[in-house]
Each structure stands twice: as C-alpha cells, then as structure tokens.
C-alpha cells in the first residue's frame with residue numbers, strides 16, 4: 001500500500017487533511033447519473049481509500065443524484081473522526097441527466113438538507129458553492145446572494161466551513177466579504193492552467209485549491225511528453241499528472257476520481273513520486 005503521507009498535509013478549514021484525497025463523482029452510474037452497475041465495487045473503492053489513509057473525500061448530492069452520498073454513507077458511516085467530507089450545492093440534475101443551476105435560497109437550503117440526510121450528518125464540514133454561470137468554466141457575475149444564504153445556514157450550525165467552485169478571482173473576493181472561504185475547487189490540470197495567479201493568491205492566504213479533472217476528467221490527459229516523462233520515471237502518465245499537481249503548489253489538494261480499486265491504488269501511489277526540476281520544466285513547456 002502506498003504511503004500517502006509522503007504527499008504532505010494541509011489545513012482545510014480547521015482540520016488537517018492529507019493532500020492526497022479522493023473524488024467520489026465516478027462512483028455514480030454512467031454520465032454521473034443513476035446507480036453504478038456494481039454498488040459493491042463502489043463501496044470497496046471508498047473503503048480502500050480510507051484504509052490507505054485518505055481523509056478528504058469530495059462529493060455532491062447531485063452526483064447520481066443522491067447516489068454518491070448514499071454510497072459514502074453505506075460504506076463509511078459512522079465516519080472516522082478525522083474524515084473530512086466536502087460537498088457542493090448549486091446544481092440539480094434534469095430527468096435527461098442535464099446539469100442545471102439550482103441556486104435560489106430555497107434550492108440551496110434544500111440542497112444542504114439533502115446532503116445532511118443522505119450523508120447522515122448533523123453538520124456538513126465543508127460546503128462548496130458551485131457557480132453555474134457556465135457549466136464547465138468560471139464566468140463573472142455576482143454570487144453575493146447565494147453566499148449570503150449559505151452563510152446564514154452556517155450561522156445556524158448546519159455548515160462548518162464554506163468553499164467555492166467554478167469561480168473567478170473576483171467572485172472569490174466578493175464571497176470573502178461575506179464569509180470565510182476555506183477552499184476553491186476549479187478545473188485545473190497539466191493542460192488546463194488558467195488559474196495560476198488564483199492558486200498563488202489563495203496560497204498566500206492559506207486557502208486550499210482543489211483542482212477538479214486533475215487527470216483530465218472525462219477526457220483523460222494524454223500527450224507524448226507525458227508518456228515520455230512517465231517512462232523515464234518508471235511511472236504511469238496518471239502518476240505524473242498527479243505528482244505534477246502536488247509539486248505545483250503546497251496549497252493544492254488532490255481529489256482524483258475513479259470507480260476502480262486498481263486505479264485508486266495507482267493514483268494514490270503518485271503521493272510517492274518526485275519529479276525533478278528538468279522534467280517539470282519539460283512537462284510545463286509541452
């Protein structure tokens with residue numbers, strides 16, 4: 001079993017988590033809709049992640065919908081005291097599996113209660129507000145009303161910490177005027193690096209940056225350079241993609257997703273991979 005503590009830890013809100021975590025989205029059925037073909041396999045992935053030392057899991061009640069959270073509950077409840085489950089609100093699924101905004105005060109409140117019920121928790125440790133200006137990439141626009149609603153639910157004791165997802169730097173600053181923000185989850189990986197200055201800015205403030213699609217998501221990262229560098233390190237391309245993120249900035253926390261125990265083990269092994277400066281330069285130039 002890999003030693004994931006090699007990747008270090010970081011303070012997420014008020015809890016220290018291993019920088020190598022796990023993203024649960026792939027546990028739902030095809031297209032993140034409906035149940036998985038083999039729920040037992042999904043439960044095995046979650047239990048294996050915890051056995052390997054993962055103590056940061058990313059989820060959302062709109063994965064499935066409800067499926068991923070219920071699998072997490074079935075596999076892991078009662079939760080170990082060091083486990084931080086981060087969820088997100090702001091979207092809902094249509095009957096056609098579409099991803100739609102659900103950001104009115106009533107919808108956000110309902111989403112928090114759905115997460116509490118499906119995860120069987122009294123308090124959600126971290127809730128990310130998922131902006132939906134554009135489903136795939138951040139778009140400017142006020143998120144003040146939504147953050148105020150979540151800050152109110154935080155004051156009621158239903159949420160411990162707030163985070164943001166799919167947001168711009170301006171939206172981060174806007175949210176910070178209303179509430180403390182402990183993490184930002186945006187699309188970022190070796191071939192998608194729009195957030196360089198945001199990552200640095202958050203790092204200076206001790207705020208975690210959690211890239212989604214760290215291995216390319218639905219379109220796995222592939223390039224000749226990635227394969228060549230992996231070969232020279234006697235590693236897999238996915239190891240290199242994840243290890244590059246770990247070395248990119250100390251406030252980056254990883255939540256690679258997989259529905260397979262075998263891939264989970266491969267991904268966790270990236271915690272032990274060190275890429276030297278020359279190879280990093282080569283990767284970044286590609």
Ligand SMILES: NC(=O)c1ccc[n+]([C@@H]2O[C@H](COP(=O)([O-])OP(=O)(O)OC[C@H]3O[C@@H](n4cnc5c(N)ncnc54)[C@H](OP(=O)(O)O)[C@@H]3O)[C@@H](O)[C@H]2O)c1
Nearest residue numbers: 023024025058212213214215216217256257258259263266
């Ligand atoms: N905030 C947001 O808007 C947002 C959006 C997307 C995702 N997320 C979160 O971010 C997490 C990570 O993103 P993601 O899961 O979409 O993408 P990802 O981690 O970049 O990649 C997952 C994909 O790579 C495959 N894979 C995983 N390990 C592999 C390996 N070792 N070898 C070959 N293929 C491998 C998976 O298939 P297998 O299942 O076959 O392994 C899956 O298709 C999600 O689980 C979710 O929690 C958040």
